[in-house]
Amino acid sequence: MEYPPKDAPQGSPPAHPVELLETTGSEGGNRRRRTPARSVTGGGKRLGDVLFQNAARGSGILLLAIMAAIAGFLVYRSWDAISQDHSNFLTTFEWNPDNSPSQFGVGVLVFGTIVSSIIAMVIALPVAVGIALFISHYAPRRVAQVFGYTVDLLAAVPSIIFGIWGYMFLVPHMAGVNAWLNSYLGWTYIFKQQYPGSAARSLFTVGILLAIMILPIITAVSREVFRQVPAVQEEAALALGATRWEVIRMAVLPFGRAGVISAAILGLGRALGETMAVALVLSTSSVLSLHITDYGGGTLAENIANSFAEASPFGVNALIASGLVLFLITLIVNAVARIIIARRKEYSGANA
Amino acid sequence: MSDTLRRAAAPADPLHITQRRLPGWAPAAAAVASLALGTLIGTVFGLSSKLQWGLIAVLIFVGGQYALASVVEGRRQAKDRLATSLVWAAFIVAVLPLFGLIYYTISKGAGVVNGTFLTHSMAGVLSTETNGGLYHALIGTLEQIGLTILMAAPIGVLTAVYLVEYGGSKLAKAVTFFVDVMMGVPSIVAGLFVLTVWILMLDMPFTGFAGSLALTILMIPTVVRSTEEMLKLVPNELREASLALGIPKWLTIVRIVIPTAIGGITTGIMLAVARVTGETAPVLLLVFTSQVINTNPFSNPQMDLPVYIYQEFNLGTNASQADAWGGALVLIVLVMLLNLVARGIARWKAPKAAR
Numbered sequence: 226m227e228y229p230p231k232d233a234p235q236g237s238p239p240a241h242p243v244e245l246l247e248t249t250g251s252e253g254g255n256r257r258r259r260t261p262a263r264s265v266t267g268g269g270k271r272l273g274d275v276l277f278q279n280a281a282r283g284s285g286i287l288l289l290a291i292m293a294a295i296a297g298f299l300v301y302r303s304w305d306a307i308s309q310d311h312s313n314f315l316t317t318f319e320w321n322p323d324n325s326p327s328q329f330g331v332g333v334l335v336f337g338t339i340v341s342s343i344i345a346m347v348i349a350l351p352v353a354v355g356i357a358l359f360i361s362h363y364a365p366r367r368v369a370q371v372f373g374y375t376v377d378l379l380a381a382v383p384s385i386i387f388g389i390w391g392y393m394f395l396v397p398h399m400a401g402v403n404a405w406l407n408s409y410l411g412w413t414y415i416f417k418q419q420y421p422g423s424a425a426r427s428l429f430t431v432g433i434l435l436a437i438m439i440l441p442i443i444t445a446v447s448r449e450v451f452r453q454v455p456a457v458q459e460e461a462a463l464a465l466g467a468t469r470w471e472v473i474r475m476a477v478l479p480f481g482r483a484g485v486i487s488a489a490i491l492g493l494g495r496a497l498g499e500t501m502a503v504a505l506v507l508s509t510s511s512v513l514s515l516h517i518t519d520y521g522g523g524t525l526a527e528n529i530a531n532s533f534a535e536a537s538p539f540g541v542n543a544l545i546a547s548g549l550v551l552f553l554i555t556l557i558v559n560a561v562a563r564i565i566i567a568r569r570k571e572y573s574g575a576n577a
Numbered sequence: 578m579s580d581t582l583r584r585a586a587a588p589a590d591p592l593h594i595t596q597r598r599l600p601g602w603a604p605a606a607a608a609v610a611s612l613a614l615g616t617l618i619g620t621v622f623g624l625s626s627k628l629q630w631g632l633i634a635v636l637i638f639v640g641g642q643y644a645l646a647s648v649v650e651g652r653r654q655a656k657d658r659l660a661t662s663l664v665w666a667a668f669i670v671a672v673l674p675l676f677g678l679i680y681y682t683i684s685k686g687a688g689v690v691n692g693t694f695l696t697h698s699m700a701g702v703l704s705t706e707t708n709g710g711l712y713h714a715l716i717g718t719l720e721q722i723g724l725t726i727l728m729a730a731p732i733g734v735l736t737a738v739y740l741v742e743y744g745g746s747k748l749a750k751a752v753t754f755f756v757d758v759m760m761g762v763p764s765i766v767a768g769l770f771v772l773t774v775w776i777l778m779l780d781m782p783f784t785g786f787a788g789s790l791a792l793t794i795l796m797i798p799t800v801v802r803s804t805e806e807m808l809k810l811v812p813n814e815l816r817e818a819s820l821a822l823g824i825p826k827w828l829t830i831v832r833i834v835i836p837t838a839i840g841g842i843t844t845g846i847m848l849a850v851a852r853v854t855g856e857t858a859p860v861l862l863l864v865f866t867s868q869v870i871n872t873n874p875f876s877n878p879q880m881d882l883p884v885y886i887y888q889e890f891n892l893g894t895n896a897s898q899a900d901a902w903g904g905a906l907v908l909i910v911l912v913m914l915l916n917l918v919a920r921g922i923a924r925w926k927a928p929k930a931a932r
Contacts, residue, residue, distance in 0.1 A: 271825050271827075273825055273827045273828065274825055274826050274827045276827075277826075277827035277830070277831075278739075278743055278826075278827070280735055281735045281736070281738045281739035281742070281743055282739055282743065282748070283735075284731070284732045284733075284735035284736040284739060285735075285736045285739045285740070285748060285749070285752040286748070287732060288732065288736055288752060288755065288756065288759070288797060288798075288801070289751060289752060289755055291759070291794060291797075292755040292758060292759050294770075294774070295759075295762060295766075295767075295770050295794070296758075298770055298773060298774065299766070299770070302773075351667070352667045352670065352671045353671070355663060355664045355666075355667025355668060355671075356664075356667055356668050356671055356672075358664050359664045359665065359667070359668040363661060363664050363665070364668075372668075372672075374920070377844065377847075377848075377916060377920070378913045378916055378917075379675045379679075380848055380851060381847070381848070381851035381854075381909075381912040381913060381915075381916050382678065382679075382851075382855070382909055382912070383851070383854060383855020383856075383882075383883055383908055383909075383912065384855050384856075384857070385855055385857045385883040385886050385887055385905075385908075386678070386682060386855070386886070386905045386908065386909065387678065389886065389890050389901060389902075389905065390678050390681055390682065392890075393681075394677070394678075394681055401628075437674050437675065437678070440671055440675070441675065442848065444671075445844070445848065446803075446806075449841060449844065450806075453810050468653055468654060468656070468657035469657055469660075469661070470656055470657040470659075470660035470661070471653070471656075471657070473660070484806065487802070487806065490760075491760075491799075491802070494760055495852070497763070498762075498763035498764060498765075500763070500764060500765050500857070500858045501857045501858060501883075501887060505890075525763075526763050526764075526765055526858075529763075529765045529766075529769075529858075530765055530858050533765075533862070541769070544769070545766070545769055548763060548765065548766035548769060549766075551763050551766070552758075552762060552763065552766060555760070555763075556757075556758055559757040559758070559760065560757075563757060
């Protein structure tokens with residue numbers, strides 16, 4: 226890499242287009258030929274820049290390639306399975322791919338997946354935002370720091386441990402709650418128990434377990450976002466006489482909305498795809514029932530884990546088809562979240 | 578930032594410019610009073626569950642604070658008090674089961690974990706015997722997670738850098754979209770994918786590395802997403818200042834942008850690691866299981882802590898379930914140690930202003 230000659234005559238044609246841009250870009254009054262800024266460290270596109278940009282782009286392309294492979298494989302296998310299904314894949318309740326007219330469908334599984342995730346989100350999201358606000362804005366500083374770390378640590382608790390804890394501890398303790406809901410809220414139909422006194426291995430218990438599982442994740446991400454709220458905005462609101470709640474409602478929550486939504490999506494993704502905890506806690510059946518405190522039902526991921534061991538090669542394809550359905554559900558959820566986040570883009574620091 | 582708010586919570590107001598306020602000890606007094614009332618109601622009506630006592634106390638506390646504040650201080654202040662008590666209540670309600678889980682695991686697992694448990698495998702141990710251990714699973718987990726981080730973290734961070742710093746092209750838009758899609762890949766489907774491609778089509782054996790491949794697929798999108806969020810929060814002024822000093826773009830990214838966001842990036846990577854460390858299903862499909870020590874992740878089946886827990890728990894005997902809780906305790910401690918080390922690094926590496 227060479228420096229341009231210092232004694233080059235004024236107005237001589239620049240060595241290459243980059244310098245042309247730099248010279249014409251300099252302020253008009255200054256006629257003296259300047260050393261272009263870029264040439265101080267070398268001419269043209271810098272090697273480091275080229276390497277780094279290509280490495281970054283390469284990772285992106287690799288990610289696309291993996292994704293294309295997964296999608297292609299999922300669709301191909303699913304097509305293979307669904308074309309040999311002798312019942313309606315979407316509305317059939319039973320899962321018997323290896324029967325001689327093969328009959329299987331995802332009706333119960335989709336219902337169970339969605340219902341348990343909705344229960345989890347309804348419980349977890351407000352509580353998680355509350356804890357995040359507590360840590361970022363309400364708790365005394367020392368308490369906040371300690372609990373911030375604790376929440377991060379709790380986010381790290383593996384789902385299998387939630388599963389065996391749910392099986393050993395939560396299920397027995399849910400019996401009383403279910404009985405109470407049955408006697409006082411039974412009229413809502415949802416909380417009516419058809420088999421009172423049975424073990425609480427129901428979608429409702431699964432939903433609560435999932436809520437506890439995704440709580441730390443939503444909290445950790447939301448808190449991180451709430452802490453990024455510009456102090457100027459909070460102070461401005463305070464100076465105008467706002468109470469602490471008004472500061473949060475007018476400055477903190479609008480700023481953090483996109484972040485909270487992506488946190489919720491992270492949590493929802495985990496709830497939708499949770500396999501082992503559900504497989505351990507839920508007592509499965511092919512009954513679709515809105516009585517969520519009754520045992521029975523199933524989820525897509527749980528069904529894959531439970532049926533995989535004894536599945537034939539065709540049964541595996543059928544399971545992959547149900548995996549594709551799960552995949553599409555999360556895709557739709559993600560798309561909705563993206564649209565919401567895109568409308569709040571102006572709060573991002575990198576507004577370029 | 579939030580210090581301002583904390584100070585504002587208890588302003589000294591010697592001149593009484595503003596309206597009447599409840600004294601500083603009012604929330605504490607209300608909490609004690611509502612706890613007492615909750616206990617009273619619980620005893621009088623003979624409610625057996627302590628949970629109900631607590632719930633009643635919480636309801637009385639939230640309602641009482643609101644009523645008291647709206648009488649003394651006015652509606653806006655009352656709303657503020659309501660929000661404060663709700664946030665405190667949310668915190669307490671949520672922290673109980675989470676700490677309950679930790680406490681339960683420790684109380685069940687502490688009696689199991691000892692020197693023998695940590696340094697022996699399950700080779701030749703019956704499900705009713707207590708002299709087995711999880712050394713084989715610990716080795717497997719550490720190696721698989723190490724391989725996964727080596728593959729997923731660079732790809733994930735670089736992709737996020739590409740999206741935030743070199744973004745805007747059609748390729749970047751496609752990558753953003755497919756990161757979202759990839760995020761929705763259920764762990765068990767990632768496992769099935771690697772199983773078919775790597776083991777059935779390419780005819781590779783069941784190994785720890787096969788498990789890492791599935792875990793990498795699961796980890797990359799999480800890393801990309803969190804890193805992306807953190808890079809976006811780096812103010813443009815920092816980038817512009819650096820570029821204006823004539824510093825190349827890649828050096829600006831490596832020395833200015835990433836260090837500013839390193840705390841958040843590390844947190845994101847660690848959350849991703851935490852997620853994949855606990856994954857049971859793909860490992861069960863791809864690594865198979867093993868009762869003996871295998872230190873080579875590239876040949877022969879390995880064990881893995883979550884699978885170990887699952888397997889021992891499902892055996893159903895007292896001894897095996899005790900082993901499962903021991904495994905659970907070790908897994909929690911392992912993940913939390915990883916987490917603390919990462920936080921230490923993040924704190925040590927972060928620029929002073931970012932703390």
